[in-house]
Amino acid sequence: MAIEEPSQQASPDGDAPAALVWNRPARAPRRRALTVHRIVEASVALADAEGLDALSMRRVAAEVPTGTTSLYRQVASRGELLELMTDAVLGEVPPAPLTGDWRTDLHALATGQRAALLRHDWLGAVMSTRPALGPNSLRRIDRTLAAATALTRGDITLAGEAVSIIGDYVAGHAAREVAERETLRRTGTTEEQWRASLGPYLHRVIASGEYPAFTRRVVEAAERSFDELFAAGLETVLDGLAARYGN
Secondary structure, eight states: OOOOOOOOOOOOTOOOOGGGGSOOOOOOOSSOOOOHHHHHHHHHHHHHHHOOGGOOOOHHHHHTTOOEEEEHOOOHHHHHHHHHHHHHHTSSOOOOOOOOOOHHHHHHHHHHHHHHHSTTTHHHHHHHSOOOOOOOHHHHHHHHHHHHHHHHTOOOOHHHHHHHHHEEEEEHHHOOOOHHHHHHHHOOHHHHHHHHHHHHHHHHHHHHHHOOOHHHHHHHOOOHHHHHHHHHHHHHHHHHHHHHHTT
């Protein structure tokens, strides 16, 4: 990742680039209880309970509670707030020390990333745009790259490539699980109930004989949990990386 000189231009929504919150000295709150930590804590709780659509600066000010003007003295924009929230939740469970075995380490880091994405349904949407660059985020990135360099024999470009591949797998799998949770919340229907409701239609599909492979999948295949599917997929990704990088 090439490093460029900081730009003074505002982002398209009129805010300063969110990551620059880490380059700014902390402001002393006028009220002793109103700290950035308190604001972030309330914002995470709100997003966990109601989703990102509920996260406005006005709503956060009401949750703290404080005036919106006082809130803006501590956090300059919603973008900065999301950056701070992301870093806070990524620091909830510190990653285990590296063992030196690339497969063990990358497996543990990927599993930890998935757990964070599932603890906070909104996190995947935030991290899918630009990488968070706070201290907890950088600590995880650094540790994951260090683990991957053991796979790529010190080649940092290939290590970055491997980390991206794993990250995309973890994010995609977690997004599917989060989407299922949202469907359950919205409809009140579990996946098992949804499948049961399809019974009459699937019987007609199977009886038609037009879809033999699909019929085998419905009739013969075992159903596996999200945990089982994630574990199998992660092992497959790691196998592929080992084959690609020859380690």
